[in-house]
Structure formats: structure tokens, C-alpha cells
Amino acid sequence: MIYKLLTISLLFLVTSCQDKPDKAKESTIKDKEGNVSEFAVNFSPLTTIYKKRMGNEVESFYDSKFNSKDFSGSFLVAKNGEILYENYSGYAYKEKGDSIKQNTPLHIASVSKVITAVTILKLVDAKKLKLDDFVTSILPEFPHEKTTVRMLLNHRSGLRNYAYFTDDKGVWDKKKTLTNQDVLTLLATKNIGLESTPGTRFGYCNTNYALLALIIEKVEKKTYPKVLQELIFDPLGMKNTFVFDDLTKQDSVSQSYKNNYLRLAFEYLDQVYGDKNIYSTPRDLLQFDLALYSDKFLSPAMKAEMLKGYSYERKGTRNYGLGIRMLEFESGQQYFFHNGWWHGNTSSYVTLVKDSVTIIAISNKFTRKPYQTKRLAPKFGDYPFKFNDEEGE
Template identity: 55%
Template sequence: MIFIKKTNILQLLMLTLLLSSCNQKKKTNDLESNIPKDTMPHMEPPTQKLPKLSAQYIKSKRNAIEHFYNKNWSHNSMNGSFLVAQNGQIIFEKYEGMANFRDERPITATTPLHLASVSKVLTASAILKLIDAKKIGLDQKVNTILPRFPFPEVTVKMLLNHRSGMRNYAYFTDKKDGVWDRHNILTNNDIVELMATKNIGLESRTNTRFAYCNTNYAILALIIEKATGLSYKKAMERMIFKPLGMNHTFVFDYDQDKDSIVPSYKGNKEEIGKDYLDKIYGDKNIYSTPRDLLKFDLARNNPNFLSPKLLKLVYTPFSQERKGEKNYGLGIRMINWETGQNFYFHNGWWHGNTSAYITLLKEHVTIIALSNKFTTRTYQVKKLAPLFGDYPFKLSKEEKEE
């Protein structure tokens, strides 16, 4: 009887521990899902109704775009997704090549590809919504949000427009000086800790010049987490992807997704594996499709996206220390010509992935090109802008509409 009682007690203890563990796990999993939806802003679907394009207009533009596509991407060189839309209507789209050459899985309209640095546009949009909702301040010092952040003069705005002066994490962790063991996967929090403890100084004095730097957007992702109480992945889902119906868009989770996502390739179709930088998010690591990005672009350029004052700042050039046409706003690249014409875009490159996102504000045109097999031809889609407005990019005579 004593033996039976001890066994029963042991089983009871084990059952109690198991239930306690399950309940704790459930509490952790429910923590994010139980946050009320109104505790943070989210992207609204566009309410602005744009004029419907005529069939004749669509045909003329489609013919010119198709000629451009056929000239710039033969069947062998293009491996990705391509879309051009105006007023929210798709004029031309093409999906070509393989998502995975090993199993010969083709790229389709629903195949998410790595956006590389085009991810910055989405990260910036989440930050801007939080600023507009007064969850954080545009000119707020970063160290008031992230106490371990070591540079006291850097603000949220300086992260958005690349004027923080910080060094690129890919460079200061690549050195053989004991800063980081490249056998270990780097995280966003590791970046902050290294800058705080390893004497990683600034590359230039804060707010003295523009210097494009991925570290800025890795830090912005941490700010999103701090301001929302959610992981970056969950916050982006809640704030942007789900409200806009971006059903094929997600933040890459290294531990869960590394063996299932679409791989990237060199130009010769040799697969490029993962490395120690592939866990960093905010500056990259969003996967999406052109159709989902079109939904995003329509919402982002809708009058109800941001307050007029903040929206104006988004498209304000902040790199004026040297006279030039190329510039950067709050999460968007731009070319500002002396004629007064402005061209807004963002390109991306990570491993074999290249991406181009173009938004012609006046003409309500969206141009998107994504490729998971390395090619710089992705960036040539800017040459389609003259089909819709007065943009001084060169198209061949045959590519111009009749």
C-alpha cells in the first residue's frame, strides 16, 4: 500500500507540473493575441476612389510594357515577379521561373519572395503609424525607448532618414577582432548589446550627413516591438498585413521558416544558403508578392494613411548637405530634379534576391519587380516611368507607346 501511495503521489506531482507548464505556455501564447486591437494603430484599406482606366488606355500601356519586359528579361534571365498598375488596376503582370530549382516549383502570383531592403518601406510605415498615434515621437531620443541604446543624440527620425551616423552591423560583426563569433546567429538585440559593450563607435557624427545603413532599420524594428508589446512579426501582421488583406506576406522567422521559404540563387542558379545575418529583421526579411505590395501601396498613398503634416515629411528630402538629385525621406528613396519633378522608389538586394518598388504619386502608378535569382535588371523597371509622366529616364523608340 505504501508503494502504491508513493507512486500515485509521484504521478500526481508529474501531472501537476505538466499542467502548470502547459498553462504557462498557453499564457505566453495568449499574451500577444489578447492585446486589444485598439491598443495600436493599423493600416486602413484605401477609401479614395480613383478613375477607372479605359480598355484602350490599358491596351496601349500593356503593349509598351510587354515590349519592355521582353527586351529586358528573356525567359532564361528572368526569375521572379513583375507588376505594373495604375489607379489600383493591374495593367501588366508576369510570373516566370522557379521558386525552387530543386523541385522545379514555379513562381506564381501567390509565391512570396524576399523583399530585401524594400522591407524598409513597410517597417517605416509601421513606425509612422505609431508616431501618428502618439505611441512614440518622431524626434524622440532612441535611448528613451531602448535604454541600452548607446548613442544619446540619435532620434527616431534619424533612423528613418539614415542620419544616425551608426556603423553597419554587417561590417562591425564581420571583423576578426572578437566583436562577434560568426558561428553564432546574430539578433537585433545582439546589435544593441554589441554597440553598448564592444566600443562600437559612430561612423560619423550624428545628424551631420546621410549614410544608408541597415543598422538603423534593425533598431526601428526593436522600437516597434517596444511600442506595441508584440514581436516585430506579430506587430507587422496586426498593423499592416492583415488589415490590408496581404495574405501572402510575412516576416521571415529564421527558426521556423529557414527550410521552407523560397531560396535565392546566384545568376548561374547555384543556391545561396543562409548565414549568421539572416535572423535580423526590419531592414530586410519580409516576404511578399507584387499583388500584396499593390494593396500596401494603395493604402500607403491614401489620404487617411497619415496626418497631412507627417505625410509631407515622408516625402521631404533630408540629405541636403551636398547638392544633388538623389535623396532620402522617411523610409523612401527619391530623385528630386530641378524641374520640380520627383521620383519615389526603393530598391533591395540580399543574397540572390533583388527587388524594386516604385510609386508614382501624381500618376497613381505602382511598379514592382522581385527576383530570387540574382540580376541587376530588376532595377531597370524605373525606365517604365516615362510611360506615365514626365520622368527623364530613357526608353527605346520601340518601348515607347505608339
């Protein structure tokens, strides 16, 4: 009888300990010096039982949808800043045998736009510019007088994509590397035209964010890479994140591959940044995501501007904020994310703000698997997605 009581007591103690908050939190943001960042946010610590249960669920999802034997990239899911599951597989540079590890930066493609947008919003917070400033007031040679900074951010400028208009006959010599300044100069000197009247409809366009990078440089009188380093990467301890801005150093970064591991060559568009060209890791992007919960990092007013939809000319759940995509359901629930695709690089950044969940997937060998991340959302909250188990990537 005494033995049974002792056994029951021991089981109770073990269970009780497992159900207590886990003190080994990973949610504290540290700056580049390793000190706790001024933008650190205190979340409620998760219990050991919750972390184990959800970690197992996410791992099962990863095994069924990603498959490390085929997937080349990185994957991470966290709640309240605590990592539930992460996985790294494949090669950053297969020809050199460089495998992808926790600290291996990969090209995050259009997820870069989220960071560019937040940098602009921080400059607005600092009263160095306004969302409704005309682009011409900052970049005088820009040819469209009614276009505002906000229209660039929410893709309502009506501009054409530089990747397309530089392909038009006589516009650009594709043997020459294109820069952000070249994009602006071409808009100013060539008859590029508009897709639509500024401010009238949504039209996703990389040109918008190439110009936002120039605006950042003009306002701060520093290069875009340096501004991001000072305002974002260093304060948040994003030690493995950088802007790629020099094609002569293409051999020093992770490479891009077709789905059969055939390496894709860099080209004349690969030096334009703002819309792309940030290399990062899931752990660094987690630090960035956590900082967005801090009112010191970005004011509540700017976060409100960022996370509201601007395009209602068509009915539907899809919308776009300032540098972030969103799905707005009839229930009132919102799902925030941004996907990316550049050459063989695909990426997905999901921030379930209401549930303080971060989901990140990055691949450098072409696959649509990162876009499967939305399937995880219903595990954490009331996201009314309907999935067909037979549907492809």
C-alpha cells in the same frame, strides 16, 4: 448604303465602348476577411483602350529588358490600382521544382525598409512615439544620446552597418545566429564607434532599421512580425506577405540563387529583420502602395514627412526621405522608389505618386534587372531621365 451605315454605326459603338472606363476595377483594397478595407481609395477607372495600349507597351519593355527564359521572379505594373501587366517566371525553390506564381512570396530585401518606416509613422500618428524622440528614451541601452528616431529613418544616425562590425575580430561568433537584440547589445557593450556625428550626413545603414524594428516591439509590446501583421498585412489583405524570423524554417521559404541557379546558403545575419526579411508578392505590395494614398492609413502630415528629402549637404538629384529613396529634378518633379539586394535577392519598388503608378520587380536569382524599372517612368509622366540604350543592367 444602309449596310455601310450599319457597319459605321457598329464600329462607332464598339470604339465608344472601348473608350469608356473599365468597370472591372482591381483597385479596391480588401482586408484579410475579403471585406472592403477602411483604407480603400477610389481612383478614376482606366479606359479599356488605355489599359490595352499601356499594357502592350509594358509587356514590350518586359520582353526586352527582363526575358522570362532567364529571369526568376515577379513583375507588375499598375495605374490607379488596375494592373496593366504582370509576369511570373522561374523557380522559388528550384531543387523542389517550385515555380514562381502570382501568390509566391519572395524575399524583397531592402524594400522591407519602406514597410518598417510606414509602421513607425503609423505609431507616430497613433501618438505612441514622436519622430524626434531620442532612441535612448525607448531603448535605454542604446549608447548614443543625440540619435533620434527620425535619424534612423532617414539614415542620418552615423551608425555602422551591423553586417560589417560583426565581421570585426572579437565582436561576434559567426557560428551563432545574430538577432536584432544582439545588434543593440553589441552597440552598447563593444567599442563599435560611429561613421559620423549623428544628424550631420546621410549614410545608408541597415543597422538603423534593425533598431527601428526593436523600437516597434518596445512601443507595442509585441513582436515585430505580429505588429506588422496587425497594422499592415491583415488590414490590407496582404495574405502572402510575412516576416521571416526563424532560421530553423529556412527550408519553407523561397530560396536565393546566384545567377547560374547555384543555391546560396542562409547565414548568421539572416534572422535580423526590419531592414530586410519580409517576403511578399507584387499584388500584395500593390495593396500596400494603394493604401498610402489613403489619409486614414497614414495622415497627410506623416506622408509629407515621409516624402521629403533630408540630405542636402551635397548637391544633386539623389535624396532620401523616411524609408524611401527619391530623385528630385530641377523641374520640381520627384521620383520615389526603393531598391533592395540581399544575397541573390534583388528588388525594386517604384511609386509614382503624382501619376498613381506602381511598379514592382522582385527576383530571387541574382540580377540587376529589377533596377531597370525606372525606364518605365517616362511612359507615365514627365520624368526627365536620359537613358543610354547600350548601358547594362
